[in-house]
Amino acid sequence: MKLFGLVVGVACGAMLGTQTVPAAAQPVSGRVEWPSERPPWPLPATEASFPPYHLRTLPNGMQVVAVPHHEQPSVSMRMIVGAGSSFDSVDKLGVANLTAQLLTQGTTSQSATELNDEVDFIGAAMGAGAGNDLTFINMVVMRDSFRRGLGIISDLAREPAFLQEEIDRQRQQLLSNLKVSFEDPGFIADAVFARLVYGFHPYGMPGSGLPDTVESISRQDIVEYHRRYFVPNNTIMAIVGDVTAEEAFTGAESVFGDWDRADLPENTLTDPPEPTRRVVVVNMPGAVQTEVRVGNIGIRRDHSDYMQLNLATRILGGEGANRLHQILRTERGLTYGAQADLHSRREQGDLEASTSTRSDATGEVLRLMVDEFWRLQRERVNRRELSEAQAYLSGSFPLTIEVPDAIATQILNVVFYGLPVEQLQSFRERVNSVTVDDIQRVARSYFRPDRLSIVLVGDAATFEPQLRGIGFGSYEVVEMNELDLTATDFKRPGSSGQADAGATGGANVKRLRVGRPFAYQPVPAVGAGAKLRASDLLDRVIAAKGGYRTLKAVRTITAVTQAEMVTPTGTVLTEATTYLQYPDHVRVETKLPDAEVVQVFDGQRAWVKDPNGVHEVPEGLVSELTASFERDTIAALLAAKDGGLRARVLPDVTEDDAGRRHVLELSSASTEPIVLYIDPETALVAKQVYVAGGSGQPLIEEQFTDYRAVDGVQIAFTASVTRGGQPVLERHVTEIRVNAPLDAELFTRPSS
Helix, strand or coil: CCCECCCCCCCCCCCCCCCECCHHHCCECCECCCCCCCCCCCCCCCCCCCCCCEEEECCCCCEEEEEECCCCCEEEEEEEECCCHHHCCHHHCCHHHHHHHHCCCCECCCCHHHHHHHHHHCCCEEEEEECCCCEEEEEEEEHHHHHHHHHHHHHHHHCECCCHHHHHHHHHHHHHHHHHHCCCHHHHHHHHHHHHHHCCCHHHCCCCCCHHHHHHCCHHHHHHHHHHHCCHHHEEEEEEECCCHHHHHHHHHHHHCCCCCCCCCCCCCCCCCCCCCEEEEEECCCCCEEEEEEEEECCCCCCCCHHHHHHHHHHHHCCCCCHHHHHHHHHCCCCCCEEEEEEECCCCEEEEEEEEEEHHHHHHHHHHHHHHHHHHHHCCCCHHHHHHHHHHHHHHHHHHHCCHHHHHHHHHHHHHCCCCHHHHCCHHHHHHCCCHHHHHHHHHHHCCHHHCEEEEEECHHHHHHHHHHCCCCCCEEEEHHHECCCCCCCECCCCCCCCCHHHHCCCCCCCCCCCCCCCCCCCCCCCHHHHHHHHHHHHHHHHHHCCHHHHHCCCEEEEEEEEEEEECCEEEEEEEEEEEECCCEEEEEEEECCEEEEEEECCCCEEEEECCEEEECCHHHHHHHHHHHHHCHHHHHHHHHHCCCEEEEEEEEEECCCEEEEEEEEECCCCCCEEEEECCCCCCEEEEEEECCCCCCCEEEEEEEEEEEECCEEEEEEEEEEECCEEEEEEEEEEEEECCCCCHHHHCCCCC
16 A cells, blocks of 8 residues: 655645655655665865965064965955953953954044945955954955055054943943843853853853843953053964065064063963763753753863864764764754864863754753764774765865965964964875874773763753653753853852852852843743844745735645656656645645556545555554645745744855755744755745654755746745655656635545
C-alpha cells in the first residue's frame, strides 16, 4: 500500500506537492535508508602569500606596521589601543564600549556633523568600537587623501570632544540595545556561560555593560578612561595599501610624533576559576526553544597549542568537519545548526559549543553534545576529519588577505597578541603540520567533559524532568526576571532561593540587576524591539507574496506538477494533479510508471486509492498531514500576521551559492518551528526548513525558485527538496489555477 509521502509547499504557500513515495523509498524503522557516499576530497589550495611588511616603533613608543599593496588606489588605516571592556570596573561596566562609540561623534575641532561631512567629501569610511582587550579606530581613504585620513584618525584618537549631548544620545542608544539583548535567549545564554567559565574575571562580564552601570557612567568616567589608556605607547597602527613603507612611516611620524607617551596603569585581573561542573537553567516560561551552551576554560591566544586546539575545536563543531552539526542536525534533525568555537584572548580563552533546539528535545541534545566532548577526548580523530578541517583553514586563508583592510586586520592581530609576524608567511605550513597525535594530545589536555559549564535558557518546566534521566540531577534554576549577572548565584538580592552571599564568597561583589528596568515578560516570544523587526520582515514577505488581502482570499489551488523523485533504486518520474482547498482539504492524483494513485485528506480522515483498492491512512500519518497544512506558507504567514504563530527574526545567514538571506522563524506551543530564508532584495521565500514526524527525524529543506505571478499570488514554479541532507525530489509546475471551483466529491471517500 502506498501512503502519503512528503507533503511540501512547492508553491511556497500552496501545498502543490503531496506526492506518493514509491515502495523502495518507504521508511525503515522510521527512517529512510539512503546510499552512503563520501564527499569528494577538497581541491588543492590556491597559492597565496602574505605581502611584505615593515615594522617600526616611533620614539614615543607607538608601533607602526606598513604593508605596501598597490592593487587598488586606496589605503586602509587601522589603529588599536590596548584597552577594552576588561579594563572596566565592576560598577562602571560599559565605559570602554561607550567611549569607543563616542570617538566618531565629534572632536575638539569638528562637530559630529562636520566630521562626517568631511569623511563623505573625501570618499572615506571610518568606524570605531571596543572588544575585551582593545579599542579600534578604522579609516579607509583613497590614496590622494592619505595624509588627511591620518589627520582625521589622529583627531579621533587624541582629541575626542565627548560632548554631553552626544554622551546622552549614545547612552540612550546603548540602553535600547541592552533592552533588546536582555530579552534575547541567545544573548542571555552567552552572558551566563561567560560568567560560569570566567567567574569574576572581566571576561565574564558583558562588555556592553548592564542597564544600571551604563546609567551611572559620567562624562568624567569617560574622559578619565581615555586619558589613562589612549597613549602612543599603548597603540599599534597598521597602514596598508597604495603607499610605500617610507611614505607610511613619514606620514605616521608627522601626525603622531608629538603625541606624548605616558605611564600605563597596571590592570590587575581576577584569575578565572578552575573548571567545575555546574549547570544553570534560566527559566523563560512559554519559550518554545532552549538555548544550549556547553564548554570550559581554554587558552590564551599566544599559547603554543593554539593551532592544534583550534583544529580540534573545528572537528568538534567548526567549518570543515563539525561533528556536532552532523549528529544534531543531519542525523537527528534536532536543531537548525550547531557549532563549537575557540575564543582565545590576551589573558585567557574558552571552548564553547552552542545550539538551540525544541524544548522537548533539550535533554537529548545536551546528552549528545556532552557525549561528543567525551568522544573527542577518548578517541583518536580519523585522518579525513583532520584533513577537512585543515583544508578549510588553509583554503580560506587567501580570502583573509585579499584587500588592504583584511591584511591590516591580520597583521594587527599578530602584533597585538605578541606573536611573530613571520607566522603569517608560514600559516599554511603550520596548519598542515598538525597531526592526529597533536589533536588527541590537546583534546585530552583542554577538553574537560567531566567539568563542563552548562547553560540552558528556555521553558524549564518542559525539560527539567529530562535532566536527571541523562545524569544531570544537580542543577540551579534562575528565573529570568531575577537574573543578576554580577551575583555569585545569578540571583539578585531578595529573590527566592538566593544563596547566602558570605557562604559563596560573593559578599564583596556589587550586585547589579538586569531585571530592572527590563524585566522579562513571559508572554511574547521575543522582546518588543525584536518583535517589531520580526513584524516588519513578516509584512515584507506577505507583501511580496501577494499582499494580506490577496492571500486571505485564496480558497483553492489546482495544479499540475512533474517531479523527479530520488530513491535508493534510482530516479522515478511522476506527474501529479493536486486539488487544494483551504483550510485542510487536499486531493492528489499521481501517475507513476506502473500505477495511478489517488490520495485524499478531508481534514479528519485520509485514504489512498491504488490498484489494490481503497485503504485508510494510519492515524499517526494523519496528524502529520494536519501539521503539513500548518506549514503551508500561505497559511503560516497569515497565522503569524493574525497572532496564531510567533514570529522571530534569527541572524542573517550567507549561503555559498545564494548569498545573504534574512531568516524568519514561525512557531507556537503546538507547532514545530518553521524557518523561512528570505531573499533580502525580493522578500520572497527562497527556502523553508522544518522537522516533520516528531523528535529524532531529520530536517526537511525546500528550495524555491522560478517565481511567477498567478492571479496576484507569487508561486514558485520549481522546488527541490532534501531530507536529512539527501535529495528527495525536484518538482516543476506545468499548470496552475487559483480559486477555481472544486467539486465536493473530490474529497469524498469512495465505498470501495
